[in-house]
Amino acid sequence: MKLNTNSNSYIIIYSAILVVIVAFLLAFVYQALKPMQDANVALDVKKQILYSLNIRDLDGSEAEAKYAEVVKQEAERDGRKYYLCDINGEDVLVVSLKGMGLWGGISGFISIHGDDAPTVYGAYFNHESETAGLGAEIKDSQAWQEKFIGKKVFADGSDTHEVVLSVVKKVDDPTTQVDCVTGATLTSNGVDDMIKTCLKDAGKNAVELFSVMTCTLDAPADSTVTEEPKVEEE
Amino acid sequence: MALFSKQNKEVFTNPLNLDHPILGQVLGICSALAVTSQLKPAIVMGLAVTVITAFANVIISIIRNTIPNRIRIVVQLVVVAALVTIVSQILKAFAYDVSVQLSVYVGLIITNCILMGRLEAFAMQNKPWPSFLDGVGNGLGYAMILVIVGAVREFLGRGSLLGFQIIPDACYDFGYVNNGMMTMPAMALILVGCVIWVHRAYFYKEK
Numbered sequence: 001m002k003l004n005t006n007s008n009s010y011i012i013i014y015s016a017i018l019v020v021i022v023a024f025l026l027a028f029v030y031q032a033l034k035p036m037q038d039a040n041v042a043l044d045v046k047k048q049i050l051y052s053l054n055i056r057d058l059d060g061s062e063a064e065a066k067y068a069e070v071v072k073q074e075a076e077r078d079g080r081k082y083y084l085c086d087i088n089g090e091d092v093l094v095v096s097l098k099g100m101g102l103w104g105g106i107s108g109f110i111s112i113h114g115d116d117a118p119t120v121y122g123a124y125f126n127h128e129s130e131t132a133g134l135g136a137e138i139k140d141s142q143a144w145q146e147k148f149i150g151k152k153v154f155a156d157g158s159d160t161h162e163v164v165l166s167v168v169k170k171v172d173d174p175t176t177q178v179d180c181v182t183g184a185t186l187t188s189n190g191v192d193d194m195i196k197t198c199l200k201d202a203g204k205n206a207v208e209l210f211s212v213m214t215c216t217l218d219a220p221a222d223s224t225v226t227e228e229p230k231v232e233e234e
Numbered sequence: 235m236a237l238f239s240k241q242n243k244e245v246f247t248n249p250l251n252l253d254h255p256i257l258g259q260v261l262g263i264c265s266a267l268a269v270t271s272q273l274k275p276a277i278v279m280g281l282a283v284t285v286i287t288a289f290a291n292v293i294i295s296i297i298r299n300t301i302p303n304r305i306r307i308v309v310q311l312v313v314v315a316a317l318v319t320i321v322s323q324i325l326k327a328f329a330y331d332v333s334v335q336l337s338v339y340v341g342l343i344i345t346n347c348i349l350m351g352r353l354e355a356f357a358m359q360n361k362p363w364p365s366f367l368d369g370v371g372n373g374l375g376y377a378m379i380l381v382i383v384g385a386v387r388e389f390l391g392r393g394s395l396l397g398f399q400i401i402p403d404a405c406y407d408f409g410y411v412n413n414g415m416m417t418m419p420a421m422a423l424i425l426v427g428c429v430i431w432v433h434r435a436y437f438y439k440e441k
Contacts, residue, residue: 011302018309022316029320033327040330 051124052109099194104128123148135187161203167192249371276384280377291369294357391416
């Protein structure tokens, strides 16, 4: 018996069968591996949160243990996540960030501390498809992330939750501004926008969230919280 | 036919030297440039390509007589794409860091010329066992270059191998600086050029 492998009907049946077999195979593999992949993604998020708290270079199980030790409470508001952490007895609030870079989404975590005039405790950024060596430096360069440490977050004496922390090309005010990544102005602008939007929300939600979270960041129960005027640090 | 007849040995060893996919056939250069800035992803990428080439070769070779000639490229692509997707899922489940590092390049194995080249040129005409050897040989040949280039780039660009620091801190104290150029894809091209040069000068004989 010799099939005519060039007849139209043979080709159509052949491709249909092939596609069905492949589809079943892929669906099976996907289902079988999904729990492990989800666990990996969850662990990765925990690691990123620890990075933003300046806790780096931990293995999987170490990171898991450290996370359980450090993070006391989680809360979610308007799609943004907030984590209350305890670092050597001090309350630190981690805010999740999401924004747009040059080629794709960027995300990250930024941690703030200080009762009346919050400053940045640490930061970590991630990206989907920024250019390696340029925009990707926001993730790869620890030195750049460490530039955020100690910067003041909110404007003095305003109730508008105005975020003064910014990423700029030319640093005029070293207490609030971070130098952008050389050669990656657009990605840096994305980081700037992301920080502004997300921290503004964090400021707005502060009272409510913090009371839920029993955080000392905004200790006074009256309205003026994190934005209370205070002499500049640094 | 014996499993390791002279003919089969040649099928396996040729791509490692005379008929090397990168050095001789100049295939698969693009991914060789992209993933070699460090040694670990280079090794994983080399292994992934070896596994995929070998199994794609075997599968295509088994069904080679049933494949309609007019849609053979499509069939090859479907087989390769399915294998690549499976490998990418497995990496995500068992080596998450590496899969993040390789990101799009795993998906791009589909378009790696070595794969389609070997399927079209070898697996369509040969039995499964020689096809398997051919796939492994070509994959290893490709991996070999990736490892060489990856090792040089990581050593000179970051002062480490597989993430372990090799160049002692004392050297940095004396003013040694890592060569940032090495982490850029352009240097990979120059390094591949050097490897091809050495290969042509010392190992390659005209047939």
